[in-house]
Amino acid sequence: MKQSILILIVLALLVLPMSIIYGEDAGDKETISTTTEVLLIYDQLAADTVYRDNLNTVETLLSALSRTAERSSIDDYRAGQMSGYQKVIILKNTENAINNPAFIADCQNYSGALLYIGFVAPGLIPSLDSVPISRQMGRTVSVNMNGLAGNSIWIDDLRVVDERPGPGETTIGVGTSAYPFSKTLDRLTYVPTLISDPGFALGLGEILKDWFGLATAAHMTLLIPDIYPFSDLNMVIETSNAFYASGIPFALGVVPIDDNMDFPAMARFYQVLRYVQSRNGTIIVHRPSPVTVSDGNAVLSEKMYAVITKMVENGVYPLGLATGESLFFDKVSNVSPLNLFSSGVILPDPGITEPGSKETWALSSASLGISLETIERTSSQNRNFGNYPINTTIVMPLPENEAALAAQLGVINNKWLSLTDYKRLNNYWTIGQNTITSSASGIRVNGLPVSLSYDEEPIEADYRYQKPPEYSLEKIFTAGNTFLLTVVGIIIVLFIVIVVFSRRVYLNKFRKIAHNEEKNEPVKTSPEQEDNTP
Amino acid sequence: MNVFDYLMLINIFLIWSLLFVNIVLIVAGYVYYLKVEKEPPPEIIGEHPFVSIMVPAHNEGVVIVKTVTALLAFDYPWDRYEIIVINDNSSDNSAELLKEIQDTNPSRNLTVINTDNITGGKGKSNALNIGYQQAKGEFIAIYDADNTPEHKALRYLAAELKADDSLGAVIGKFRTRNKEVNLLTRFINIETLSFQWMAQAGRWQLMKLCTIPGTNFILRRTIIEAIGGWDEKAVAEDTEISFRIYLMGYKIKFQPKAVTWEQEPQTLGVWFRQRTRWVKGNVYVLIKNIGYLVDKDAKKIRFDIFYFLSTYFLLLTALVVSDIIFFMNMAGLVSTTIQGFSNLLWFTAFIMFILGVFIALTTEKGEMTVSNFFIIALMYFTYCQMWIIVTVYGVFQYLKDRIKKQDSKWYKTERFQG
Incomplete structure (x- = not known):
C-alpha cells in the first residue's frame, strides 16, 4: 500500500511540472x-x-x-x-x-x-x-x-x-x-x-x-518589404551589409513564390536570405495584396504551406507576417497558415474598405506599418527619436542603388532610432511539421536552436540551369516547318474553298428533292439523281 | 544524331509523304465526283447483258430476306439476270427463308445452293467458286448477304462494263445502312465514305485503279475463267482479285451512282474481328504480289502495291515506332536530338485531316453537318488510333499464321437485327 502511494506521489511529481510546461506551451501557442x-x-x-x-x-x-x-x-x-x-x-x-x-x-x-x-x-x-x-x-x-x-x-x-x-x-x-x-x-x-x-x-x-488599457511598452522595427527572387539580390546583400555594419536590425518581407521552387534562381534566393539572417536580418513572410493575386484563398493557403515548408528546409526561418489589414477580415480558415504566425506587421491596404458587416481576427502581437518618410518628417524633442505610443514598423523599400541606400541609412542614423530586433521579440508558429520560436535567446526550430551563421555553399550541380538542348538538323526542320506550314495552310484554304463550293453543288443537287418534300409530293428519282435512301 | 534520330527522321518523312499522297487523292477524288455529277448515268446500249448475281451467305438468316428481295427488285430485265445464293453451311434458318422466297417468286431466276461442311464452310472465296460453277451470265456481280442495293445499281454497273472493253470490273458505292445506331457506326459511315471518295475515286481519276470492295461490283466472266476462280486461301478475296485483274491489263472503274447499303458492325468486338480479317487478307495479298513492285511488266499495279505497302507496313511502322520512341523519350530511356516540327504544324495538319475527310462527306445527302465535323475530329483521337491497334494485331496474327503454317480462318461478320 505504501509502495503504491509512493508511486502515486512520484507520478504526481512527474506529471505536475509537465502539465505546467504543457500549460505554458499551450498558452504561448494561442496565436x-x-x-x-x-x-x-x-x-x-x-x-x-x-x-x-x-x-x-x-x-x-x-x-x-x-x-x-x-x-x-x-x-x-x-x-x-x-x-x-x-x-x-x-x-x-x-x-x-x-x-x-x-x-x-x-x-x-x-x-x-x-x-x-x-x-x-x-x-x-x-x-x-x-x-x-x-x-x-x-x-x-x-x-x-x-x-x-x-x-x-x-x-x-x-x-x-x-x-x-x-x-x-x-x-x-x-x-x-x-x-x-x-x-x-x-x-x-x-x-x-x-x-x-x-x-x-x-x-x-x-x-x-x-x-x-494596454500598458506594454511599444517597440519599433524596420521592414524592407516586397522582396522577390527576382528582386535586386545584390542590393539586398549590400543593404544587409550596410545595416549590419551600422548595427541596425531589420526584417526582410519576403513575398512567397510557389513556382519553380527547385530552380537554381530559388536556391540562390534562399542563399541570399540565409545571408541576410546572418547579418542580423529577420525574414518575415510578406503576403501580397489579394488584389494582385489571382488565386483564391484556398489555393493561396496551400501554396503558403508549401512555400513556408520549403523555406525552413532551406534554412530560412520566417518569424512573422507582413500583411494588409483586409486579411484580418477574412475567415481564419481561409487565411491558414498565415493565421498561425504569432506576430506581424499591419500595412494599410490601398483603396477604400469594402462596405458591409464583417468580423475580424487578430495576431497575438502586431505593429503598425509606417513609412520611412513619416519618420523623416517627424521631429523629436530629444536627441534620440524615442518611440511612438504603439508598436510601429518602419517600412523602407529596398534601395534602388547605393545612393538611395546611403540616403535611407542616413535618415535612420540621423534620427537616432531605437530599433528593436524582430527576432528578439517573442515569435512562434507551428506550420506542418515545423514549430519555430524566437526570443532574445535566438531562433529554435522544433525546440532546437539554429545557427544563423552563413557558410557559402555552392549551388548544387543539379540546380544549375541546363543548357537548352541542342537539336540536330535545326535549320532543316525550321525551314521544313515553315514550308510545311505554308503548304498545309494552302491546302486548308483549298479544302475550305472545296467545302464551300461543295455546299453550292450539294444545294443544287438536292434542291428539287427538298422542294418536292415541302410540297409533300413523292420524290421522283430522275436519272440524274441518286436515290440515296436505304 | 543517334539511331533513334534517324528512325524519327524516316518516320517523319514517311508520315508526311503519305499524308500528301492522300491529300492528292482527296482532291482527285473530288474532281472525279464533279465529273460524275455532270455526266448522265450510264445507259445500256443494245441488248442487256446476262448477269449472274452471286450472294455468298453463311448464317445470314437475319438479313438474307431483305437482301434477296432487294436483288429481285433490280431495275433490270428479269430474264437478263439470275441470282445465285450460296447458302454456305448455314446452321440457322437461312435455307427455309430462301426456300420461301423461291416459292413466292417461281418465275424468277433465283437459285439457292445449300452446301454442307464437306462441300462448303470454307470461306467466301470457296462459296463464290461453288456459285460460279452454276453461273450462266457473261457478267458476274457479287453482293454480300447484308446488302440492300438500290434499284438501278445493277443497271449502272452492267452499262459501264458493257460500254468499255478495257474495264475488267466496275465497282459501285456502298453506304452504311445502320449509321445512326451508335458512335461506332457513325465512325464507320464516315470512314467508308472518305475511303471511297479518296482511295477509290481518287485512284480511278489519277490511275484508273480501284480495289474491289467485296460487294456491289461486277466483273467479266472471262476474267474469272482466266484466273481460275477465287483464291481460297485469300481472306480478302476482293483485294486479291483486284490485283489479278490489273495484271491482266484491265481497269477497274468506280461508278458511285451504283449504290448499295450495307450493315456495318455495331459493336467493337465485331468491328475488331472484321477489320483484323481485312488486315490479314490484305497483308496476304500484298506479300503474294510484292514481287510485282520491281517487275517492269507490272507497272500498272505498282502504285497499288506501294499504297498497300505504305498503309500496312510503312505508315504503321512509322506510327508505332515514333510512338514508342516518343514514350521512351518521355520515360528518359532514349534521347532524340532532332528538333521536330512545331505544335502549330501538327495542329494545322489535324485541321487539314478534318477538312479532308469532311470533303468526302459533302458529296452525300445529309452528311454535311456540324455534328459530323466534330465526329471527324473525335475520330482522329479514337477510331484512327483503334485502326493502328487493329493493324498491328492483324499483321501479328498474319505472321503467326505463317510461322505456324496455318491457313487464315475466315471470320464471318456478325449481323444485327434491323
Missing part, C-alpha cells in the same frame, strides 16, 4: 484572438472626402493592437447589437443625419466604453453635446505625442476640443496653439478629427492603446 472585443460602427465610407481612409485607419490600428472587432454600418445596425460588446467605436465621417432609430436608442442607453470619432450628431450621445468644439476652416496642423512632432499638414475643416491639453497628452498643434487630440468623459472618449495622415493615425493609436 490568434478570435473573441470579438469591439463593435466598430461607421456611418458612411465618405469615399469622395478626406475621411475616405478613416475606416481603414481604425481597422488597421485595431489589427496593429491585436484587437478583434465586428464592423457594421449604422444602416445595417441591429437593435441591441451594442449590448453584446464592452467597447464600441462610432466613426462618423459625415454630418448626415442618422436614420436608424434602433442605433440612436442603443447609443443613448449604452453603458460600455465608447470611442466616438468624427462629426457629432446632436442628441445622439447627450454628453457629447456639452463638449466645447472649435471648428476652424483652413488650418495647418500637426499631431504631437511622446515628444514627437508630426509633419504639418493642411486641413480644410478642423474640429478640435476647445480646451487646453493636459501634460503629456497627445495634442493637435495649430499655429502656436495646441488642442487635445481627444476628450474623455467618463465612459466616453471623443476624437473630433481624424483624417488620412500618419500623425492622426498614430495619435488615434495612442488613444486606442489607452482605451484598451
